[in-house]
Amino acid sequence: MSDELKPDELLDKVDHSPASGSWMDTTVQIRPGIFSYAAKPESLETLSAPNPRQWNPLDDDWKLPENWQEIIHNGIKERLEKFRTFKIFMDVCVRCGACADKCHFFLGTGDPLNMPVLRAELLRSVYRNDFTTAGKILSKIPGGEKLGGGRPMTVEVLKQWWYYFFQCTECRRCSVFCPYGIDTAEITIMGRELLNLLGLNIDWIATPVSNCYQTGNHLGIQPHAFKDMLDFFTEDIEEITGVNVEPQFNVKGADILFITPSGDVFADPGTYTCQGYMILFKYLKDKYDLNVTWSTYASEGGNFGFFTSHETMKRLNAKMYAEAKRLGVKWILGGECGHMWRVINQYMDTMNGPADFLEEPVNPITGTKFENAKSTKMVHITEFTADLIKHGKLELDKSRNSNRVMTFHDSCNPARGMGLLDEPRYCIQNVCDNFFEMPENTIREQTFCCGSGAGLNAGENIELRMAGALPRANAVKYVHDKFGVNTLGTICAIDRAALSTLCEYWVPEVEVYGVHELVGNALILPGEKKRETDLRMEPLPGMEDDDE
Amino acid sequence: MNINKSLEKNRKKIIDQWFEATIKSYPPETARVLGRIKNRFDNPVGSATQESLENVFDQLLKDLDPGKLEDALDPVIRIRAVQKFTASDAVGFVFELKEIVKNILENAPGEDFDRKVDQVALAAFNRFMKCRESIFLIKATESKKRIHRAFERAGLVTELKDEDLL
Ligand code: SF4
Numbered sequence A: 001m002s003d004e005l006k007p008d009e010l011l012d013k014v015d016h017s018p019a020s021g022s023w024m025d026t027t028v029q030i031r032p033g034i035f036s037y038a039a040k041p042e043s044l045e046t047l048s049a050p051n052p053r054q055w056n057p058l059d060d061d062w063k064l065p066e067n068w069q070e071i072i073h074n075g076i077k078e079r080l081e082k083f084r085t086f087k088i089f090m091d092v093c094v095r096c097g098a099c100a101d102k103c104h105f106f107l108g109t110g111d112p113l114n115m116p117v118l119r120a121e122l123l124r125s126v127y128r129n130d131f132t133t134a135g136k137i138l139s140k141i142p143g144g145e146k147l148g149g150g151r152p153m154t155v156e157v158l159k160q161w162w163y164y165f166f167q168c169t170e171c172r173r174c175s176v177f178c179p180y181g182i183d184t185a186e187i188t189i190m191g192r193e194l195l196n197l198l199g200l201n202i203d204w205i206a207t208p209v210s211n212c213y214q215t216g217n218h219l220g221i222q223p224h225a226f227k228d229m230l231d232f233f234t235e236d237i238e239e240i241t242g243v244n245v246e247p248q249f250n251v252k253g254a255d256i257l258f259i260t261p262s263g264d265v266f267a268d269p270g271t272y273t274c275q276g277y278m279i280l281f282k283y284l285k286d287k288y289d290l291n292v293t294w295s296t297y298a299s300e301g302g303n304f305g306f307f308t309s310h311e312t313m314k315r316l317n318a319k320m321y322a323e324a325k326r327l328g329v330k331w332i333l334g335g336e337c338g339h340m341w342r343v344i345n346q347y348m349d350t351m352n353g354p355a356d357f358l359e360e361p362v363n364p365i366t367g368t369k370f371e372n373a374k375s376t377k378m379v380h381i382t383e384f385t386a387d388l389i390k391h392g393k394l395e396l397d398k399s400r401n402s403n404r405v406m407t408f409h410d411s412c413n414p415a416r417g418m419g420l421l422d423e424p425r426y427c428i429q430n431v432c433d434n435f436f437e438m439p440e441n442t443i444r445e446q447t448f449c450c451g452s453g454a455g456l457n458a459g460e461n462i463e464l465r466m467a468g469a470l471p472r473a474n475a476v477k478y479v480h481d482k483f484g485v486n487t488l489g490t491i492c493a494i495d496r497a498a499l500s501t502l503c504e505y506w507v508p509e510v511e512v513y514g515v516h517e518l519v520g521n522a523l524i525l526p527g528e529k530k531r532e533t534d535l536r537m538e539p540l541p542g543m544e545d546d547d548e
Numbered sequence B: 001m002n003i004n005k006s007l008e009k010n011r012k013k014i015i016d017q018w019f020e021a022t023i024k025s026y027p028p029e030t031a032r033v034l035g036r037i038k039n040r041f042d043n044p045v046g047s048a049t050q051e052s053l054e055n056v057f058d059q060l061l062k063d064l065d066p067g068k069l070e071d072a073l074d075p076v077i078r079i080r081a082v083q084k085f086t087a088s089d090a091v092g093f094v095f096e097l098k099e100i101v102k103n104i105l106e107n108a109p110g111e112d113f114d115r116k117v118d119q120v121a122l123a124a125f126n127r128f129m130k131c132r133e134s135i136f137l138i139k140a141t142e143s144k145k146r147i148h149r150a151f152e153r154a155g156l157v158t159e160l161k162d163e164d165l166l
């Protein structure tokens, strides 16, 4: 495969054939269906981000500040000094091409500029031109730039950056195959950060960031509506189970603070996963007197700041710790989210830590120490639940999920960003009998992205999303056809939304479930009545005819 | 030899050339990847294209059934409907078959065969339109379905009827 891809051939072909449209020829055609709308000025103003204005990517004039080239040059310089990985990634790529065919956006769109190596070259070519000696010398000879793979920063180059850095979900699949471990996701992160210096964000990121900064969650839902939603779930759960699982909010001195992405509270089908958490917490309260609190202030686990800049990510992340400190809990339990875990696992500790006012997380029910969360003080709920199951602390009725023929989608960030691979599978297999893996080159570390991560889950770029989703969908369709899989399990809020849409287009027979929705269905609450429906109010297996 | 027999005899050769012609609709760097990688999960576009062409070819040997034909075309068309193709470029690969068959078979395949290929093209166009419609529908209803529905169940907003979703 990739070893047959003679990258020099590949790149030579791309580089030096202007007739067929070399990528260095920088006229970029920004196509509706692929790009996301520009950030609204109000949303940039909230964060005092640079250059807030109305602009349209389809216009010639992007209303850039006059000295924009200088801003970019200095921006690159500053980041080369600050982030060692960035400097290394700029220097060490040998253009071996091993990553070229590993990106879901390349595989789905067929656009060569979505090959990770070329995505990175967009930025690397400017780096070579501006910051390497060879590049500087060559740039003085006519045609010399191309020889050294460098090129000067022009408006056209900038547009190419914008178009293609917002066609990368920062999923890191390419990095798994790179012999040097070059992480193109980090190059995209830098690229986006530089674009943000000129006010070139997309609205699907900027507005959630602004909302989160002001009200604590991406959708901008006020605390009372947050509570209303959970109250409503409480009513539904009582109807299904006969048990009142009323959650508690902002309780000082609770054992654990629970934070989940707001998508679980406000968007289907995440809402059912949320009900699963509520059932679990009620169970743990009744059986083991564990005291879990929700917060209407830290009402967002996700962090779209991560898709904007390091600084923005830090600002949004800080509220988790601030709230944990204010409430005086022992540690934080985090819900089923994707990028939230990459932020926590890779950045939180150095960004806002050390959180030495919190305790090193120990499961009070089993005594298990969560070693990997020792320093972040934040534990992933599937790890927590897997631990409870392993120690026989949960009473489960698998038969309630027996109509679910499952497969599991590894979300990029928990899988590649923190190595959480087996715990969700362990949970699923303990609450459901029918489980089939997708082919090995599409799961675990090699998992294919949903195609909508890193802030690209907008509506206007639906063609990009569906094309990027193809490699994932292709594997889902395979297990659907072969084993009759009807349910795609996942542990990410973006996935619950994005995979649902992906299935609607590619494999309409498959539904998307969060792992804790299945746990909520199976868990036997003390004092519950005979359940007739699952959390979606659909009849349980064997109860289908009871109405008639 | 009757036309179906000669088509069958040259099945592999025809499909191979048809496949080559079809992936030529992509930029050359992409076409190389699509043509080379054999694992269907590492190369979903190449393998879906191959699968569709084979199935369509087999349909051509029978009396054409428009429904089955569209199903056979679905994998390749569903993909092309979300890629950078105009409608005519998305289905244009079908017509390549006429030329390829003419060049490979010793005896000219005749008008009947050409008409069959035209029918395949029409079926491809139908399926393309259906895929585009489904994309527009998804685009129009996605966020309302996911977010509004949850609020609506909670009684926080008024109920939407199905037609309001559009
Ligand atoms: S990080 Fe993911 S989306 Fe970005 S270039 Fe690599 S494989 Fe593609």
Ligand code: SF4
Binding pocket: A007, A092, A093, A094, A095, A096, A097, A098, A099, A100, A116, A117, A177, A178, A179, A180, A181, A182
């Ligand atoms: S990023 Fe890594 S895998 Fe890709 S071309 Fe460069 S060295 Fe090779």
